[in-house]
Amino acid sequence: MEKFANTRLPAFLKSVTLALLIGALLIVSAQAQVDQNRVRAHMEFLASDEMQGRGSGTIYEKLAGMYLASQMREFGIEPAGDKDGKALGAYIQTVAIDRKTLGKTTLTLGGETEGKALTPLRVANSAITGKFQRISITETAEKGSIALVRTEDGTIKREQFGNLIGSPANAVIVIAPPALMKQMSGFARRGSSITSIRGVESSGGFASLYLIAEADAESLESVTNGSDVAINSEVADSSTSYTWNAVGKIKGNGDDSEAILLSAHMDHVGVRENAPGDDKIFNGADDDASGCVAVLELARIIAAGEKPRRTIYFAFFGSEERGGFGSRFFVNTLEIPLEKLVANLQFEMIGRPDPKVGPDELWLTGYKRSDLGSELAKTGAKIVADPHPEENFFQRSDNITLARRGVVAHTVSSFGLHKDYHQASDEIETIDFEYMTKSISSMVKPVRWLADTTWKPSWNEGMKP
Ligand SMILES: [Zn+2]
Structure with missing residues (x-):
């Protein structure tokens, strides 16, 4: 630099500018x-x-x-x-x-007061209505129905369980012999409450699932497909x-x-x-x-x-x-x-x-x-x-x-x-x-x-x- 003594001042200014620039860059990169x-x-x-x-x-x-x-x-x-x-x-x-603990759950026909007892397994809503439909477990229920489902051998297989909940029905009721009732009892205990987020549509995106005892299902033999039916659950307790x-x-x-x-x-x-x-x-x-x-x-x-x-x-x-x-x-x-x-x-x-x-x-x-x-x-x-x-x-x-x-x-x-x-x-x-x-x-x-x-x-x- 000595060689260009006459440009010393501008060079000095250049280096100050350079230093400032580097400083500014450092601040930017530090941020x-x-x-x-x-x-x-x-x-x-x-x-x-x-x-x-x-x-x-x-x-x-x-x-x-x-x-x-x-x-x-x-x-x-x-x-x-x-x-x-x-x-x-x-x-x-x-x-x-909001969490509702469900009490007695019943299925009623139009105008009926005494209903048939249901065991809830997974419930989206405490009050559900729909058109009655009788199907076997391998058939798909109609949209908006309440389907009464007969199993092939008195059991629900794992993949069938998913199909039932994913069905387009409003609700699915599976006819359960005593062995199935017993087998699902743990699940039934867990399923007896409804949890929903306030302000969020509680559709849940699944069909509510219940069991009905064989004897009670027999008394539904005379109900014709397409009849109006309803499922109501008493709310035993609620908390937020x-x-x-x-x-x-x-x-x-x-x-x-x-x-x-x-x-x-x-x-x-x-x-x-x-x-x-x-x-x-x-x-x-x-x-x-x-x-x-x-x-x-x-x-x-x-x-x-x-x-x-x-x-x-x-x-x-x-x-x-x-x-x-x-x-x-x-x-x-x-x-x-x-x-x-x-x-x-x-x-x-x-x-x-x-x-x-x-x-x-x-x-x-x-x-x-x-x-x-x-x-x-x-x-x-x-x-x-x-x-x-x-x-x-x-x-x-x-x-x-x-x-x-x-x-x-x-x-x-x-x-x-x-x-x-x-x-x-x-x-x-x-x-x-x-x-x-x-x-x-x-x-x-x-x-x-x-x-x-x-x-x-x-x-x-x-x-x-
Ligand atoms: Zn995590």
């Missing part, structure tokens, strides 16, 4: 990176003993939701929870779960419990109002006094504090960047561990038509690498069911097919709730079937923070791409659940 300390901080809070294992529908689940909501507020993400929610509560969706979701969104600037959903479940199984050993708290560090933190870090980075083309919903679901009540409420009360929600990625158990795949890889449940996984891989996602297809993980997280409603929905995970699954030992100490940080980082670009592209994922032929 745009998944941060291991942040990952650790969120995990240490969510999976702490003080959070009591975030039991489904407990105040600890809601507290996790408030924490996640508080973070979303800090990132400048809009609340998308209860419309009348105030402050952080605006991110919270309150889900009421609650669960919560935490939901935020970044509104997209695209003109087709499409959206994507990034989700995880914030609940775990709580405290179990009957667990072996001294530790009764099921911390759920990997399941699914890790997934929540992945969604949170993606939310922070996306919120710090330019507006996406598609709206992005960030949802932390409650009561996944008890039947997906949170996600069911979410999908049924979404403010946009479901066909506008083009994809869902649920994040589950990404806190430890899976030895069955590459050391820096994640896997996608139901990979071959749609073109989403392969397309994300093309944009740099280190995503491969689920190496444990026998575990049916595609059906075992909140993504299935959305998938059944048509949304292309999968779960991203690296669960290597470790022994701490659903144990008190699913603790923060077992988390590989370096791996976890890297794996979340690997999803930043692909998720951003999915939010900005006009490409739309679709189910492969015959693979939609």
